[in-house]
Amino acid sequence: MSGTPPTAVVIGAGVIGLSAARALLATGYRVEVIEQGPVPNAHGSSVDSGRLIRHTYGTQHGYAALVDAAYAAWERLWADLGETHYTQTGTLMLSRPGASWAQDSAATLDRLGKRYRVLDRGEAARRFPLLNLEGVERAYWVETGGVLAAEPIIDALARHLRVHGGAVTPHTAVTDIDAERGHVRLEDGSHRAADLILVAAGPWAGRLWPELDDVLTPSRQLVCYADIPDDLYTAWRRMPMVLDIGEADSRTQGSVYAVPPVGDAPLKLGDHAFSLTGDPDVDRSPSAAELQRLFEMTRRQLAEPARYRLLSGRTCFYTVAPDSQFLHRCQGRAHVLAGFSGHGFKFGPLIGERFAELASGRLDETTFQTWLAARQ
Ligand SMILES: Cc1cc2nc3c(=O)[nH]c(=O)nc-3n(C[C@H](O)[C@H](O)[C@H](O)COP(=O)(O)OP(=O)(O)OC[C@H]3O[C@@H](n4cnc5c(N)ncnc54)[C@H](O)[C@@H]3O)c2cc1C
CATH class of the missing domain: 3.50.50.60 (FAD/NAD(P)-binding domain)
Incomplete structure (x- = not known):
């Protein structure tokens, strides 16, 4: 120009x-x-504290196929900034009877030629003793994926x-x-x-x-942060993100995820199911009861859930499009x-x-x- x-x-x-x-x-x-x-x-x-980048995308093949290009764009950004704000954790998807998201994601990974490992419940339980895998049929472990600060x-x-x-x-x-x-x-x-x-x-x-x-539908979402027992902290630092997702658009299937602590951030637990309600200008502080409900729901995926303490939580908005x-x-x-x-x-x-x-x-x-x- x-x-x-x-x-x-x-x-x-x-x-x-x-x-x-x-x-x-x-x-x-x-x-x-x-x-x-x-x-x-x-x-x-x-x-x-963090946002996830992952190749696991259910049936949304198109977005899964863009993730390599997204990683490359982050690399160009880190080079420009002279600083990196990414921690690779890997991705663990849990598959339950009646929920197809993990299987669909695995099929998409096959199409993309991305490698993953299927773990039966026993193997997953041995490898990830911090999780409660009751009701889980199998798990999929993917090396890629991580947390953007x-x-x-x-x-x-x-x-x-x-x-x-x-x-x-x-x-x-x-x-x-x-x-x-x-x-x-x-x-x-x-x-x-x-x-x-x-x-x-x-x-x-x-x-x-x-x-x-x-x-567009603004969708009020809740996340909470949990205190990890001291003796489990080191093990949590080595954990992948955990995606226990039903149908992406469903409010009836559980859709919880856990983001391991990276940097100074605590363990984050969230509900991915769209609320499809709310106004981004009002009602921004979650009530204690709302947070407690979310914490009870999301910590069910943890072994020894009673040992974790709710630290805080917040609201955040998705902007949902068709x-x-x-x-x-x-x-x-x-x-x-x-x-x-x-x-x-x-x-x-x-x-x-x-x-x-x-x-x-x-x-x-x-x-x-x-x-x-x-x-x-
Ligand atoms: C709980 C939660 C978890 C998520 N997890 C992930 C994830 O793991 N991975 C992932 O890829 N994505 C995730 N997302 C989605 C992702 O965060 C959003 O898609 C993305 O941040 C949207 O960015 P944006 O710039 O469009 O919107 P925003 O970040 O909301 O930015 C819009 C900005 O515009 C400003 N603004 C609005 N109106 C005006 C105005 N009239 N005048 C001036 N300023 C204005 C606002 O104040 C705001 O700062 C998550 C979202 C939430 C809520």
Whole structure:
């Protein structure tokens, strides 16, 4: 590009907005990221102790097939940042009668040529004595997969942008956008003008892009953190992530997961079943009763559950789209990226890079949308 650089305003400093901003900056855009809260914003979907990256994806072959490219994009990010925020743990999937997610994931791994080991219950119990495997038929062990340190990544991305000439403006809500003129109105009544606007507003996206309001469902999710007994801590540091998932969209099948402690983070236990309810601006503190219920449900997968202590918990929002497929829409100068359906973090840098290709004309819109929805 020559002459005056094109300008971009990105709304939202989550993993998608910041990753897109980094890639736009590298393409020659002058970039400002505008965030309604602090950066990192603990109410955004991208801020927590960790987010998982894994090849195990049930029947969602398309997204499973993108995970190698996602890993490569993280490597490029670590090189840019000069710091790495990833710990490989490996992945353990538990398979129960009537739940096909683990088996489907194994079939997808076969298609991708990824190696895994099937363990019968006895072998799994010997190898993973920290788990309660009652009712488990078999387990699948995959060497790949690990934990991305989410909050440090958001922090590092924002620092990287600022160091390289981008702007990150916290505590400033965008109230509306004029897609045709390329105007963004801020809460104090002022506005910004840009050649390109990107709405990367997570569960708030429908407010700035009303056409998506009926398509996206914010889904309030709970996670809790548990204190590990001292004598088990070293063993937990060597544990894989544990995925005990029923049907991804079901609220009737249990869908619990455990994230082992990495770095300073405690053991995290969560429920992956979509609640499909909630408003990201209200009800952000889980009640003690809610947390206790989640803790009781999730610690059932642990051997000696009574020895673990509930430390704390939090709410976080998924933004659920039909078939959990990521969405892109474009109108005038404005774009929106949304619908990351509880599995978007791992793809943040990769999506940012592909979006910058679209913005700079190296990729057409149909190809980008097909790729983003992982339609094969
Ligand atoms: C409990 C939980 C566990 C998850 N686990 C995983 C996992 O293991 N692996 C994985 O890959 N993904 C996981 N995800 C999903 C992943 O975290 C999200 O898909 C991803 O973080 C979405 O990023 P985002 O940038 O789109 O949204 P966000 O991170 O929510 O960022 C949007 C930002 O926009 C800001 N904003 C909104 N409206 C405005 C406005 N009007 N003006 C200015 N700023 C605004 C918000 O404050 C927010 O900071 C999980 C999500 C949750 C909740």
